[in-house]
Amino acid sequence: MLTPLILLLVLMILGAIVALESKDLLSGIISLGIIGFALTIIFLILHAPDLAIVQIVVETLTLVILIAAVLKTTREDTTEKLDTKKVLLWGAGLIFIVVFMLTAVKALRHLPDFGLPTLRMARVYIDQGFSITGASNLVAAVILDFRGYDTLGEATVLFTSVAGVVTVLRKVGRKKS
């Protein structure tokens, strides 16, 4: 159980590095797909089938959108030269990552370990969710009944982003006076 999880996570990390470092944007995007699909399998391992379904369709659509964008623009990554400023930036970044990691590890030590979460709000959902709402899929019960207000917000986010995309892709925004 833990071993495949770690293997997939390592795959995701490698995929992330390839996605960010490849010179061809298209192969970068394909590597991003690796992360997304690996995430789908992880969701399945973690017993989250709802998430797996959503993740796999969202991932596919995101890839289509990203590829369409790259085909419309350019495939080449911008070239970067190594100079002193860059080395300094790298050094600072490395220090930041180490510090962040150490703080996170220290924080995680004081948190419940993997697989043993504290249930407080969720206790009610698991114990009574089915009998109160009548939905056998508890995730559906949570998103559309207990936390339906959030889901309205979520649908609104999508509506907003469509309105945004349509707005941004108008040919003329400001009339020349």
Added chain:
Amino acid sequence: MSLLPLFVIVPLGAAFVTPIFSKFWKGFSDWWGNLASAFLMVLSLWCLRFSTETIVYYAGGWEPVDGIPVGIAMVMDGLTVLMLIIINVIAFLVTLYSVNFLKNYTDRGKYYTLFLLMLAGLNGVVLSGDMFNLFVFLEIAAIATYALVAFGVEAESLEASFKYQVLGGAASITILLGIAFFYHLTGTLNMADASRLFADMGPSPAVIFTGILFLVGFSLKAGLMPFHAWLPDAYPSAPASISAMLAGVGSKVLGVYALIRIFFNVFGMTVMPSLLTIFLVLGTLSMAVGAFLALGQKDFKRLLAYSSISQIGYCIFAFGLGTPLGILGGLFHLLNHSVFKSLLFFNSGAVVYATGKRNLESMGGLSQRMPVTGTTSLVGSLSVSGIPPLGGFWSKLIIIYAAVESGHHILAGVAILVSIVTLGYYMKVQKLAFFGPLAAAYQKVKEVPAFMCISMVVLALLSLGLGLLLLPQLREVILDPAVKVVEQGMGYAEMVLGG
């Protein structure tokens, strides 16, 4: 109390139908947007009746089970009422201003759709008593703002919008990681419930790490000094009405309000003792550096953007003092800043509308041709620089007095110095743009249309009269309940959950 969800339902519903109707009827979105925001303004003023109470509304009727909240709580207390009034009054004036201002832009329907969504997001954030719900509404407001910043779809507004999105997106994801830690730590998402748990937990490394994630995320949204990179680009590139909304309301609700609510009411001072110092440092830094960067600007709106950083610094600085007087000063300055900064952005929009220019050095003597804009901008400038008896003077006085009282003499000195610098650069604006000889190119410039003038005049009158809020009768209703909410800290849990 079915009043609370109306603040979200009304703008959402109005936004959803706008794209359909504005296709068939060109002028529909104008009056529809104004109608919705006017209704919300009246509703928010009506809520003043309840400002001393704490009203909790559980969406879906999910009352707490065994004292543990299971649904999403909407909470309205004194602080929320104050923020609701700020949001909805400014929003109404912005929609009024937009009626004429949008003449230069295409596609009003989309503008009003996005604006109403942003309004719904901001109201939702303020009313939310649940961490994840706050995040969702924050995202609605943020995404609508990204699109509105790029509304002109010109090269520079697109660039500013992208920059804003990258930093805003990173901030959102950091906040989401913070929520994941928060949930892992407490097992709940309800703020009041979590607050109760944090009180027992004490300052463990896990709590501090969660706090840092929230601090970084919300400071990015507020545009505080080390995290301000997006702000001086986004404000000038947006249409002036949106800059006014963003500077006057957006960054305050998404940044400052969320910071206050989470750190004072949820984490509480006992858990994060060094927090006040962090607030003081961030505040002083933003205050001083923002003002000095503003001094060198030639672009009217860019100058206002840096000035915004500086003024938000004042607010955070005041909260960092931690004394009741400091909190009063901070909240009062928040209110004042919303009014005069929106006014000044409206003025800049009027100048751009009339002349098409933003560069201060190419202007001159505009007061002669645009008396309303000139006079109101003078009022706004004097208020922001803290000249008595305008609103800005009183809030700065309280902040400086509170700093002296709590023994931060050097920082009080810095605040006074920054105030003088502020006066300096606003006088520069007045001199370059509105006084002096009228440039030959502007002989034919006309005063802006009626609706723009009305909203500017209303804001100018407000900034003249805001000092009156310190009168005991008014203070009891508007400012004191809000101060009490911040001051009580973790008493918030009892107020919301009872017992």
Added chain:
Amino acid sequence: MRGMTLIVKSITQLMAPSILLLGIYIVMHGHLTPGGGFAGGILIAGCFVLIVLAYGSEEAKSEVRKWRATFSESFGIFLFWFLALLGLIQGTYFFYNIIAKVNTGQPYHLFSAGIIPLCNIAIGIEVGAALFAIFITLVVFKVEENL
């Protein structure tokens, strides 16, 4: 964007209806099995995206199609908003599951769980139309060399 080869077109003809059907099934059974409005809606959008990709974007350029997507999107989310409002109109709470409180329906059956399946359908319409709208606006958009 031009259409693809005959092989792709024929396979699309075979696949598209079944994808659409799967999407509708997932939307309808969201409260019983994994899935729901979001997953199903994206699948429905995916079906239309597939058709546009296979047959070329000339088809998608028509204003009517764009308007239809915008309209269904607004309609779907308005429906969801209205379902949320029902409780308030009835005098109870915002987002109150008015049907489930009266009659939960038979567990494990399609008609159960009150307004949850209705919400799923509304979300399905909204999400499907929204993603299709995003896709066609991006596809129709042409980068112009204007420098």
Added chain:
Amino acid sequence: MIVFILAILLFLIGLYGVLVKRNLIKIIIGLMIMEYAVNLFFTLVGFREGGTAPIFSEGLSDNVFFVDPLPQALVLTAIVIGLGTTALMVSIAVRIYEKYDTLDVRKIRKLRG
């Protein structure tokens, strides 16, 4: 513990992409990696050792227990929100390319500072 740390490492790699990369599409990829990492972290938080998927079915034995459904619901929301942000960012990037004819951040600077 180790899985949490790996998820946070993934988050940091995404952050590195956002801060260091100079290409608009690469920056978007970086943000998406951060997004994935947080979604993953959240789901890991909700996992319970030995639990099954939170779906009731007829004939479910009594000693079965579920993983936490709440983080799953939240991640579902977060995934959709991420899709919305990505779509908007991509369209702005396409538009910027049209205006500036490049995706290089260093060449896209009409704004000072």
